[in-house]
Amino acid sequence: MTAADRPDLSFTAFHQMNRASYVRYAETYLHHRQDAEEAIDSTFEHLLRAWDEVLLTENPAAYAWTIMRNKVIDHARARTRRPPLIDEAAFDTVALLGAVDPIGQITESLALFRALRQLTDRQQDVMVMTYLQGMNAPEVAAVLGMTSATVRSTVRHSLRRLREILGPDRTMEGQR
Numbered sequence: 001m002t003a004a005d006r007p008d009l010s011f012t013a014f015h016q017m018n019r020a021s022y023v024r025y026a027e028t029y030l031h032h033r034q035d036a037e038e039a040i041d042s043t044f045e046h047l048l049r050a051w052d053e054v055l056l057t058e059n060p061a062a063y064a065w066t067i068m069r070n071k072v073i074d075h076a077r078a079r080t081r082r083p084p085l086i087d088e089a090a091f092d093t094v095a096l097l098g099a100v101d102p103i104g105q106i107t108e109s110l111a112l113f114r115a116l117r118q119l120t121d122r123q124q125d126v127m128v129m130t131y132l133q134g135m136n137a138p139e140v141a142a143v144l145g146m147t148s149a150t151v152r153s154t155v156r157h158s159l160r161r162l163r164e165i166l167g168p169d170r171t172m173e174g175q176r
Helices: 009-030 033-049 051-056 060-078 086-092 102-116 121-132 137-144 148-166
Strands: none
Touching (some): 137 148
């Protein structure tokens, strides 16, 4: 491989810093590691081809996240599956593992995940990464290309919205 064939150092660093988080996020929706890997490989191939343009955007990390999110949805559709829905995560939660009443927990989780679908894409992403993947605000911020304060604010606004939808006793606050 010649120097001209090698990816830009900034792309290599970006790839190394974000690949694991992207795969984990994709796997949350696609439910298969191989599918998640394929979707993320496609994402990084796209980003590499357009890397010079990506760097010219106001927020390259946020731009890359949007590309990744769209690739995950495209990948689900290409595999003749429904587009990834957050509802499916209700059956794969930590709360279900320790539930005394698994049916009740599934019902509650489904209501919560349906409420999550009423949030904006950005709010959904922050909530999934914070509560389902256990990432802290600086980690979420780095991946999504925002500040930690913006992540914390997004969580607060999302929880407020979820309280409006579900009632004050049924949000994600106790699940972290």
